[in-house]
Amino acid sequence: MGFDPMKTLYDLIEVDEAIEVFTRILSKVNLQAESVRIDEALGRIAASDVKADFDFPDQDRSAVDGYAVVAEDTYYATQYNPVELRLVEERHDNSCIGKGEAFEVFTGNPIPCGANAVVMKEDVVRDKDRILVLKPVPVGGNISRKGEDYAKDSVLVPKGTVLNPFHIAIIASNGLRTVKVYEKLRVGIISTGNEIVSPGIARKQGEYYDSTGTLISQLLVQDGFYRVNYYGILPDDEEVLSEALEEAVLENDIVITLGGTGVSGSDVVIDAAEKKGEVVFRGVKMRPGRPTSSSLLNGKPILHLSGYPVAAWTGYEVIFRRAVAKAFNLVNYNRRMAFAKLSRRLPNQVGYQTYVRVQLKTVENELIAEPYMLRGSGVLSSLVFSQGYVEIPSNIEGYEKGEIIKVFLF
Amino acid sequence: MGFDPMKTLYDLIEVDEAIEVFTRILSKVNLQAESVRIDEALGRIAASDVKADFDFPDQDRSAVDGYAVVAEDTYYATQYNPVELRLVEERHDNSCIGKGEAFEVFTGNPIPCGANAVVMKEDVVRDKDRILVLKPVPVGGNISRKGEDYAKDSVLVPKGTVLNPFHIAIIASNGLRTVKVYEKLRVGIISTGNEIVSPGIARKQGEYYDSTGTLISQLLVQDGFYRVNYYGILPDDEEVLSEALEEAVLENDIVITLGGTGVSGSDVVIDAAEKKGEVVFRGVKMRPGRPTSSSLLNGKPILHLSGYPVAAWTGYEVIFRRAVAKAFNLVNYNRRMAFAKLSRRLPNQVGYQTYVRVQLKTVENELIAEPYMLRGSGVLSSLVFSQGYVEIPSNIEGYEKGEIIKVFLF
Known part of the structure; x- marks a missing residue:
């Protein structure tokens, strides 16, 4: 009668502790930086701050289609008392517009010297060589200022950013054709279980297709900064698993095993890892995902997930994903x-x-x-x-x- | 004084109308189905319903580690008045457990005949060949029923689903190694503008790097079901653009142009499209993105977006993306x-x-x-x-x- 129903629970560690411990062993992964073309960089992690080489825009530009003016000229303009300005047909490089003058600009055109605002086309009636301004515009109105998007030397994309299309576009806007990113994290995946078979193969009653291997692989592939090496389905055999784990840690930065981790059932995978390595934690106070465990083999982190898809997903989502974000200081890897x-x-x-x-x-x-x-x-x-x-x-x-x-x- | 300040606005169409019209011309794209391996299917669109070939699980299984029992035996069990059951050591194929008996099961094990519930290991004290049950379990308790995840012939993944890791995993669980998806939508992208240069090239004052081409390309690449063909930056030349558009519509299902679409500025791209095709709409009552326009050339839809990244993004996000979702009946392509x-x-x-x-x-x-x-x-x-x-x-x-x-x- 020596069974203590609380014993299993006592052996488990808290979720936060599991994340912290796994973060610590993940941090030993030494990621090298590499330079990739920006059109190959989606989903990769910026390995250093990307800084602006110049102000953008590099000069004041019109933000609208309209007329560059001296703002003060327009202050009393109304629909009933429009202000008349003389249209300057062509501006020479050294000439400026002056009070009482206007110069036609389209969106993106540089602002001519002397002008300090742009009246929108909609707020003007044009009549040959003059315009009638129907609405006042403040100083700076409708002008996109030099450096408005970003200033020289400002950080466009901080180190640790998982690059999305917006990041890549702002890097392109700064004239860069390549970006420094971390090499892909190599993750080895091993499915275990005598009752597990590969999709596409004929199945007996009591055998199940390996959906968990697909699930975890695809979750990693979706993220863009992993290279997934799938080792297939191995039998519940300590010797076989132990050898496979040694091979997998050699070829990867991280190894994830699926199945064979029932806290109270057979823990053959963890036993196999412990044979030549050490167990880091064995079970987490979480549901689902209680069997989530971790070990270290030849200095490489192994995460043991349940063979059940939802329990495996929970361990991946809560322990793996959050620890990766922490270990590599990712700035935008949290779930919305x-x-x-x-x-x-x-x-x-x-x-x-x-x-x-x-x-x-x-x-x-x-x-x-x-x-x-x-x-x-x-x-x-x-x-x-x-x-x-x-x-x-x-x-x-x-x-x-x-x-x-x-x-x-x- | 004949300028009507409202004229431009009157020419624009409403956002919903623009989506509807663009959906209509997109619907003419005839997408063929192809079979791909499930590990190549992430982000692709399911071209038909994926139906279950069998119940999953295909038999009743234990959802926990514990003991299969006759539920009625446990109804009066408490910590102070435990119910004693005799442990059946080994069950033979044709034997069933009966009242007063229990059989040890681990998560995922089939339920022996005669049993109708599983008592969790935590709620039992084991003593050699008998167990003391401390807590009642209802009929069906802790049993994962045959067909609980899905029933034979049920739709696992409906046609029009953009496949995520969960979809691919459930397809794998049904033993399928391939899935029917639509061929990738071929999208040609043409940037225009005399003042636009490619990243990596030396730039003069007043010239800007093509960030919009990168932005729209990467947004499409991120989605997984497009094949992006980027035609580079073309000059604001109607002849050149007209030829490029003809080539692009020949080689793609959809063409997107970027730049050269100021509603009141130079509409050289739209003029080029109109030369041999027809304008569908010219400008939308949206901000930003007002210049967003569409034309048809040799029966192929063209979307004309602004050259400015945020205006282009808005046209992509609101008109293009929503029209794609409608035209191809995508079931899960809405933004969270x-x-x-x-x-x-x-x-x-x-x-x-x-x-x-x-x-x-x-x-x-x-x-x-x-x-x-x-x-x-x-x-x-x-x-x-x-x-x-x-x-x-x-x-x-x-x-x-x-x-x-x-x-x-x-």
């Missing part, structure tokens, strides 16, 4: 989030941090989060049909129906 | 959205639908949207530093400070 009203009570087992997938609906000016809870909380379709997830801290008994809660968006 | 409180007033010029980039901050349980409005609303850095955008309908004068507004998230 929104606040939503819970459609029903969301109970939690105190002691566990719980992750619940939710569907989001809009009702009037409010997001409603409909949790996947009862049946189906652990199934793949709950990920397919949800738009985000809720994190219930381990120290509370849940959220009440109608409560406003934070949702991390996919 | 959130509601946020406006940090300050957001004025609008009635008659125009206005798009304002916003930064999002969290203050307590609320998102605060800080708009980029005054200086810098048209600059590339406003896209880099924002997390989403707000759409102000053309018939309202703006949003008030403190108002809750919808934000489309990047």
